[in-house]
Amino acid sequence: MENKPHCLVLSFPAQGHINPMLQFSKVLQQEGIKVTFVTTLFFGNILQKLPPSITLETISDGFDNGGVREAKSFKPYLEHFWQVGPKNLENLIEKLNRTNYPIDCVIYDAFYPWVLDVAKKQGIFGVSFLTQNMSVNSIYYHVLVGKLGVPLDVQEISLPMLPQLQYKDMPSFLLNYEKDPSFLDLAVGQFSNIDQADWILCNSFYELDGEVIPSY
Known part of the structure; x- marks a missing residue:
């Protein structure tokens, strides 16, 4: 064998x-x-x-x-x-x-x-x-830790290691969270026990997410 x-x-x-x-x-x-x-x-x-x-x-x-x-x-x-x-x-x-x-x-x-x-x-x-790429996952993570509240009620969003974002730039399920929380709960739930995993792999281009990746 x-x-x-x-x-x-x-x-x-x-x-x-x-x-x-x-x-x-x-x-x-x-x-x-x-x-x-x-x-x-x-x-x-x-x-x-x-x-x-x-x-x-x-x-x-x-x-x-x-x-x-x-x-x-x-x-x-x-x-x-x-x-x-x-x-x-x-x-x-x-x-x-x-x-x-x-x-x-x-x-x-x-x-x-x-x-x-x-x-x-x-x-x-x-x-x-x-x-998903690390920039998007960063948004979900900041929802998890409470740095980004939902549903969004601001036009400009400032998050660490990311460029200034507009309301329209955000994933749609952050905007209608109260109507249907399922998608955002699923995305945020990725991090519920990720610190216990033996390894973490990311689907990303370092050249695009180079500032975001080291912050995790």
């Missing part, structure tokens, strides 16, 4: 999250690491074919026939997924651990903070992957 590390890469079921994690998976594979790419059952059925060197596995989010559309709206989708996801992921890791290539680490989309608890329970490394 060839002895190579095995990473399970778990992506949030949205194309903007799938793409950066899949590209990173290809880099890992080129470095001689075995990669198992994981998404939801519904999204896995519509995902374009992966490179043959990367294995695809799926877990159920409870809405296997339509994802968010089957759930009718985002909030009940997230609530149910967060209930069934940990056990379904744990079952998958246990299944893969019975093969010749047990899992060494889980690289998970930071939108899934609960994955870290599963990784710790299984005794493997948990690596948080921030799929």
Whole structure:
């Protein structure tokens, strides 16, 4: 048996999250690491074919026939997924651990903070992957620590290491938070336990975020 590390890469079921994690998976594979790419059952059925060197596995989010559309709206989708996801992921890791290539680490989309608890329970490394650029994540982080209040009620926003921002520059779900808090709560929730992760990875260009990245 060839002895190579095995990473399970778990992506949030949205194309903007799938793409950066899949590209990173290809880099890992080129470095001689075995990669198992994981998404939801519904999204896995519509995902374009992966490179043959990367294995695809799926877990159920409870809405296997339509994802968010089957759930009718985002909030009940997230609530149910967060209930069934940990056990379904744990079952998958246990299944893969019975093969010749047990899992060494889980690289998970930071939108899934609960994955870290599963990784710790299984005794493997948990690596948080921030799929959005650091400037955007910086905005979410300042909401978390209370430096930026929502819903926004000012026209100009000044945050550390970022240029002066206007009301219109901000993510839309900061503006209508009271109407639907689900999206912002998800984005801010990335940081709920990120300090406990074994590593933190960022999808970014240093040349664009060079002032923001060192501040974290």
